[in-house]
Amino acid sequence: MVLVANTDAVDSVFEDRRAATEELLRRLLTGDQDGDGVSDTAGMDLIRFMMIGNELEDSRPSSRCRNGFQGAFLQPACGDGGAIQTIRAGDTDWMDEIRCRLAAVPPEDIQCVPEPMEAALVALAPSPSPVDVSPRSPLGSTTNAAYREIDDVLVLVMEAGEERDDCSRRLDGVGSECSDETVSLTCCDPNAAPVSRAAMGLRAIVGDRPTVYVSLGMHPTIDPAVGGVAAIDAFLERPSCYLSPWDPHRRMARLARELHPDMHLLTALREPSDCGYGEMGGLVRAVFDRVCD
Secondary structure (H helix, E strand, O other): OEEEEOOOOOOOOHHHHHHHHHHHHHHHHHOOOOOOOOOOOOOOOEEEEEEEEOOEOOOOOOOOOOOOEOOOEOOOOOOOOOOEEEEEOOOOOHHHHHHHHOOOOOOOOOOOOOOHHHHHHHHHOOOOOOOOOOOOOOOOOOOOHHHHOOOOOEEEEEEOOOOOOOOOOOOOOOOOOOOOOOOOOOOOHHHOOOHHHHHHHHHHHHOOOOEEEEEEEOOOOEOOOOOHHHHHHHHHHOOOOOOOOOOOOHHHHHHHHHOOOOEEEEEOOOOOEOOEOOOOHHHHHHHHHHHHO
């Protein structure tokens, strides 16, 4: 499982997102597909957990983020340390390590710009890369080569940023003014790389490897096996809810449409809201289905 995490953690739903990640891992380890605490099938024998930051280092003078990441896996001073935490069936002490890895990374009180799509491409792409990530260097066959060492089911979870949609590969300067006044003027769809680029890049990087994509953000929970593209289109045409004064993460929803039927949308909040609840039963079943295939 690779988590592209919003590591500056200045938003109010950080704990909800961390809880969702912990719950997903617990369900996969125990085989609890419906979330009732009872195993429905045999759990996973082995989970490899890896985490990168979605705020890429940006050297432009206008950038407010001085200590973003390069797309490399985070290596915090936790129990296991290193890039990958290995969790085996029957382990009872994995949660402390997970919580250490998921702890907020203080950005010196500076809110970094979220680029979850670009961070995923930079972190996972081999060299030479099937998608141009310059001026950054692809790290999938160097720093992050470990995620390719085993041809297991890849679960790629992308956390959208707080207050703003995905800002991947945004234009220099202000660019076009966003239509919603609640978001940053530079972080909206007209100022970012096409979502289709991220979708095609991820498909090319992953190839035939069984993969489940997930967006954990400000959008409804949509299981592609149930709602399909119709549910995504309904949200994109007329957002059905606002989980906060912020703009919903429409670009992540559009990525789900591009990657259909392999991408799930999971609302970031763990409590019921106007947007529903982040129930991940369909996501867990999809992962087990890939394993069985």
